[in-house]
Amino acid sequence: MTRENADHLRAGYELPLLLLAGFRTLIDELHEELARQGHPGARPAHGFAMQAIGPDGATASDIGRRLGISKQAAGKTVDRLIALGYAERGTDPADARRRLVRLTAHGYDMLARSAAIFDRLREQWARTLGEQQLRAMEDGLRTVAAPNAFRLDATQWLGD
DSSP states (O other), rough: OOOOHHHHHHTTTHHHHHHHHHHHHHHHHHHHHHHTTTTTTOOHHHHHHHHOOOOOOHHHHHHHHTTTSSSHHHHHHHHHHTTTTTEEEEEEEEEEEEEEEEEOOHHHHHHHHHHHHHHHHHHHHHHHOOOOOOHHHHHHHHSOTTTTTOTTTTTHHHHO
């Protein structure tokens, strides 16, 4: 086998590892910057949980279902978000028996800062790889990723 042919052959296991490494790089850089911008306690799982809460709030059962975790585990996550000031518990205006978890201004601030940081990180990747190569990578991933591949239960999926 010539060197040219060997360069084109790549082990299949490298692809998921490279994708995970790219994801981890982005997430680690995001959280380093969030810490500098006033969110030192933010963790990757918190972002998923805050997305599960959504703009209208959610019950612990709803959050657990959306994240693919038990109601008890969701309750612990919510307790942590409340302790960090990202969420609060309150009553549902439509049903006073239901307790809703809602994002606070601090929680929305973290989400807004995260979006801006991700935009800057994408710009850095575009400068490193070139905009065309980055777009080709994004387009290729959109093509091969299953339509329902992005779900909020990703942290649970990774853990089990």
